[in-house]
Amino acid sequence: xxxxxxxxxxxxxxxxxxxxxxxxxxxxxxxxxxxxxxxxxxxxxxxxxxxxxxxxxxxxxxxxxxxxxxxxxxxxxxxxxxxxxxxxxxxxxxxxxxxxxxxxxxxxxxxxxxxxxxxxxxxxxxxxxxxxxxxxxxxxxxxxxxxxxxxxxxxxxxxxxxxxxxxxxxxxxxxxxxxxxxxxxxxxxxxxxxxxxxxxxxxxxxxxxxxxxxxxxxxxxxxxxxxxxxxxxxxxxxxxxxxxxxxxxxxxxxxxxxxxxxxxxxxxxxxxxxxxxxxxxxxxxxxxxxxxxxxxxxxxxxxxxxxxxxxxxxxxxxxxxxxxxxxxxxxxxxxxxxxxxxxxxxxxxxxxxxxxxxxxxxxxxxxxxxxxxxxxxxxxxxxxxxxxxxxxxxxxxxxxxxxxxxxxxxxxxxxx
Numbered sequence: 001x002x003x004x005x006x007x008x009x010x011x012x013x014x015x016x017x018x019x020x021x022x023x024x025x026x027x028x029x030x031x032x033x034x035x036x037x038x039x040x041x042x043x044x045x046x047x048x049x050x051x052x053x054x055x056x057x058x059x060x061x062x063x064x065x066x067x068x069x070x071x072x073x074x075x076x077x078x079x080x081x082x083x084x085x086x087x088x089x090x091x092x093x094x095x096x097x098x099x100x101x102x103x104x105x106x107x108x109x110x111x112x113x114x115x116x117x118x119x120x121x122x123x124x125x126x127x128x129x130x131x132x133x134x135x136x137x138x139x140x141x142x143x144x145x146x147x148x149x150x151x152x153x154x155x156x157x158x159x160x161x162x163x164x165x166x167x168x169x170x171x172x173x174x175x176x177x178x179x180x181x182x183x184x185x186x187x188x189x190x191x192x193x194x195x196x197x198x199x200x201x202x203x204x205x206x207x208x209x210x211x212x213x214x215x216x217x218x219x220x221x222x223x224x225x226x227x228x229x230x231x232x233x234x235x236x237x238x239x240x241x242x243x244x245x246x247x248x249x250x251x252x253x254x255x256x257x258x259x260x261x262x263x264x265x266x267x268x269x270x271x272x273x274x275x276x277x278x279x280x281x282x283x284x285x286x287x288x289x290x291x292x293x294x295x296x297x298x299x300x301x302x303x304x305x306x307x308x309x310x311x312x313x314x315x316x317x318x319x320x321x322x323x324x325x326x327x328x329x330x331x332x333x334x335x336x337x338x339x340x341x342x343x344x345x346x347x348x349x350x351x352x353x354x355x356x357x358x359x360x361x362x363x364x365x366x367x368x369x370x371x372x373x374x375x376x377x378x379x380x381x382x383x384x385x386x387x388x389x390x391x392x393x394x395x396x397x398x399x400x401x402x403x404x405x406x407x408x409x410x411x412x413x414x415x416x
Contacts, residue, residue, distance in 0.1 A: 051169065051298070051299040051300070052299070052300055052301065052302045052305040053168075053169060053170025053173065053299060053300075053301060053302065054170070054190065054301060054302040055170045055171070055173055055174035055177075055190050055192070055301060056189065056190030056301075058142040058143065058144065058171065058174040058178075059173070059174035059175075059177040059178050059181075059188065059190050073308060074308050074309075074311040074312040074315060075306075075308045075309050075312040076312055076316070077303070077308075077309040077310075077312040077313045077316075078313070079312075079316065080120060081120055082117065082118065082119055082120045082359040083117070083118040083191065083313075084115060084116070084117050084118075084186055084187065084188045084189070084191065084356070085115075085116045085118075085188065085191045085192060085193060085304070086113060086114075086115060086116075086173065086176060086177050086180065086188050086191070086192040086193070087113065087114040087115070087116055087127075087192075087193050087195075088113050088160060088172075088173055088176050088192055088193070088194040088195070089113065089194075089195065090160065090164075090169070090172070090194055090195065113129075113130045113132070113156070113157075113160075113176060113180070114127050114128065114129050114130070115127070115128045115130065115180065115186060115356065117186075117356045117359075117362075118313075118317075119359055120359055122316045122317050122319075122320065123320070123321075123324055124324045124326070124361060125320070125324065125325045125326070126326050126327075126328065126355075126356065126361070126362045127265075127268075127325070127326070127327045127328070128327075128328045128329070128330060128352065128356065128362065129261050129265070129327070129328070129329045129330065130156055130180070130330055131156070131261070131329070131330065131332055131342050132155065132156055132157035133155050133156070133157070133340055133341055133342050134155065134156040134330070134332065134341070134342055134343070134344060135153065135154070135155060135156075135335070135339075135341040135342065135343055136153070136154075136155075136156050136179065136183055136344075137151060137152075137153055137179075137182070137183065138151045138152055138153070138154050138156075138158055138159050138162060138175075138179055139151050139159065139175060139178040139179040139181075139182050140178075141159075141162045141163040141171070141174070141175035141178070142171075142174065142175075142178070143166065143168075143171050144168070144170075144171060149162055149163075149165070151179075155341060156179070159175050159176045159179040160172045160173075160175065160176050162175055163175025163176060169194050169299045170299070172194070173192040173194050173299070173301075174190075176192075177190070177192060183353075184353035184356070184357075185353060185354075185357050186353060186356050186357055190301050190303070191301050191303065191304055192300070192301050192304075193298050193299070193300050193304065194298070194299040194300075195298050195299070200236065200239070200240055200243075201236030201237055201239070201240050202236060202289075202292075202293035203236070203290060203293040203294050204234070204235065204236035204239045204240075204271070205235060205236040205293075206286060206289040206290040206292075206293050207271075207274060207275060207278065207286070207290055208233075209233040209234055209235050209236075209239070210233065210234050210239050210267060210270050210271050210274060211231070211232070211233050211234075211270055211273075211274060211406045211409040211410050212231075212232050212233075212234055212242070212266070212267065212270055213230075213231055213232075213410075213412070213413035213414070213415075214227055214228070214229050214230060214231075214232050214415075215229060215415055215416060216229045216250040216415075216416075217229050217249070217250050218242070218245065218248065218249065218250035218251060219248050219249045219250060220241070220245035220246070220247060220248030220249075220251065221248065222245070222246070222247055222248070223241045223242075223244045223245035223246070223248070224237075224241050225238070225241035225242060225244075225245045225248065227242070229250075229415045230413065230415055231410040231411075231413035233406070233410070234267075239267065242263070242267060243260070243263075243264050243267055245260070246260060251263075261329050262329075265327040268327070269322075269325065269327065270409060272322055272325060273322050273404055273409055274404075274406055274409065275290075276322055276403050276404075277403040277404045277405050277406065277408070277409075326361075326362065326363060328352065328362050330344055330349050330352065331344060331345035331348035331349050331352065332344055332345055332349075333345050351365045352365065
């Protein structure tokens with residue numbers, strides 16, 4: 001029964017937004033980069049101001065909360081098991097975000113959420129975007145004080161607003177994860193990264209920009225975007241504008257949030273490619289600048305915020321190839337009722353989620369088959385190193401895939 005009084009103003013979630021999707025992009029950028037750039041400096045992680053929240057009890061996910069016994073030793077985090085992480089964008093106007101945002105609507109508002117699936121054998125990372133305007137059944141939200149808010153049918157982004165109506169980001173994330181689990185069967189075990197966009201520009205500038213292939217001139221007055229076609233290295237301000245732009249010329253699509261997903265996924269892919277191509281571990285100042293920008297903008301569950309777990313996860317992904325980092329969007333269509341909602345297209349959407357649950361490549365069901373392949377046995381990843389993160393030893397003899405340089409990425413650009 002609901003008895004708690006909201007301390008955050010309630011508001012319509014149907015109004016026009018600016019900057020949608022950028023915050024999920026930041027979460028994915030930060031988290032993917034963190035788990036892929038190798039055994040990170042414990043000190044760099046420990047110095048961050050990352051907010052944390054343990055929401056397993058109210059997100060209806062199982063988990064024992066163990067994160068290792070030795071405060072200095074990396075764990076074998078989720079070793080041998082697939083890992084699902086909810087990357088949740090928050091459209092906030094608090095703090096530094098108010099200087100970037102163009103409106104003054106208060107409260108916690110949801111944007112496009114991404115489900116990041118890391119395979120049990122650590123060979124694949126599939127990221128599935130959920131359009132914020134998806135018409136779905138919102139789960140009953142649970143709060144830390146034991147009260148609840150009944151579920152209803154509405155736009156998917158309302159789940160974060162409902163869960164976070166008292167201003168607690170952990171409660172908001174829990175309602176989003178519970179909604180996804182009830183819709184899809186994907187279990188997160190309470191793992192999430194919730195982010196706003198204040199740190200995005202700093203993240204990009206910390207790695208000296210993102211290389212992109214711009215296929216045609218782009219201009220958007222609202223997003224303050226004006227770039228020419230060709231190979232470009234986007235600085236933080238321009239990358240944010242590129243991610244935010246909805247109306248203008250050269251942007252593609254029809255001016256909706258859905259039209260921007262492919263463009264933003266390309267931005268995220270190239271950010272991951274550049275980070276992996278840089279040996280950040282040899283540049284302490286640049287590593288710390290990137291980590292601070294990434295982590296200071298995040299709210300993580302307590303296990304993901306544990307440096308020992310992040311280092312252990314990074315170790316298990318030490319041989320990851322970015323060719324196996326793949327982005328998808330839930331198959332969708334317009335309902336034809338003059339609303340701004342979108343509906344998930346069946347059976348394609350269910351097959352996509354079944355692939356995630358079964359830990360098989362999402363791409364394996366894209367050939368139109370009527371069922372996702374059965375899960376197959378996978379190799380169990382090696383245990384995380386039982387050494388201090390500060391050790392100079394290199395425990396792995398597994399060869400790493402060849403990494404691209406920024407110039408390699410730019411050289412592949414072809415403008416029609």
